[in-house]
Amino acid sequence: MKNIDFGRTAEDYARHRAGFPAELFRRLRAFDISLPGQRILDLGTGTGTLARGFAAHGAHVIGLDRAAALLGAAQTLAHREGVRLETVQAMAEGLPFPSATFDVVSAGQCWHWFDRKRAAAEASRVLKPGGKLVLAHFDWLPLPGNVVEATEQLIIRYNPPWADLEVLALSGSTGIYRDWPTDMALAGFTGIETFSFDVDVPYTHEGWRGRIRASAGVAAAGLSPETIAAFDADLARLLREHFPQEPLQVPHRVFAAMASRP
Numbered sequence: 001m002k003n004i005d006f007g008r009t010a011e012d013y014a015r016h017r018a019g020f021p022a023e024l025f026r027r028l029r030a031f032d033i034s035l036p037g038q039r040i041l042d043l044g045t046g047t048g049t050l051a052r053g054f055a056a057h058g059a060h061v062i063g064l065d066r067a068a069a070l071l072g073a074a075q076t077l078a079h080r081e082g083v084r085l086e087t088v089q090a091m092a093e094g095l096p097f098p099s100a101t102f103d104v105v106s107a108g109q110c111w112h113w114f115d116r117k118r119a120a121a122e123a124s125r126v127l128k129p130g131g132k133l134v135l136a137h138f139d140w141l142p143l144p145g146n147v148v149e150a151t152e153q154l155i156i157r158y159n160p161p162w163a164d165l166e167v168l169a170l171s172g173s174t175g176i177y178r179d180w181p182t183d184m185a186l187a188g189f190t191g192i193e194t195f196s197f198d199v200d201v202p203y204t205h206e207g208w209r210g211r212i213r214a215s216a217g218v219a220a221a222g223l224s225p226e227t228i229a230a231f232d233a234d235l236a237r238l239l240r241e242h243f244p245q246e247p248l249q250v251p252h253r254v255f256a257a258m259a260s261r262p
Helices: 006-016 022-029 049-056 068-081 116-126 147-158 160-164 166-171 180-186 205-213 225-242
Strands: 039-043 060-065 086-089 102-108 127-140 190-203 248-260
Touching (some): 022 049, 049 060
């Protein structure tokens, strides 16, 4: 997993990866998360899909990521959407902020890429007493015979090691991350709760191809440009021959785990 770099695919990532649905932010407000005026640090922010959602609800948000290209894309998208987002290039395991600085620390679609023990300790350190940690995911669901299952099988043909990534084992391809509450408890967080819900996300064929190029199994994995082009052509053929309808309705699951710093 150390070789995964989403900065390699920042353009496709910004253009084609669907952001967290509005329903997530509505549900998080019931846990006193995503409130106007809150100071929120979003770890592994990528293009800011979670951070920009918080900012749109009136929070003061810093998006942190190690990839400068992704932070640039996050700023471009924030400007386009008319929201204010500050960005910082740094690692989640060594946060450049004083202790007790933030009301909320979030991590969207990225907790599995961190040294989780160190990231949880740093999140606890920079949270104010009573502050919240929220870990959120928005995952496609491979079901028998659906476009996700067929796409995953194609990815593995081009990149066999992708099947062994720890994230796949952790979620069991169900979009439920059973280890995250344990990470929170071991770091001293209390009041741990989780929820999940399912949504269908529409994708054109072009959009789905871009979304998959931006995945950890393709461009972010460092496959050569020639291999990526060949994969993309095969995926286009797969969609044309077996899933011709547009838009595709791709099943996804949202999962969130919330906890408080004592």
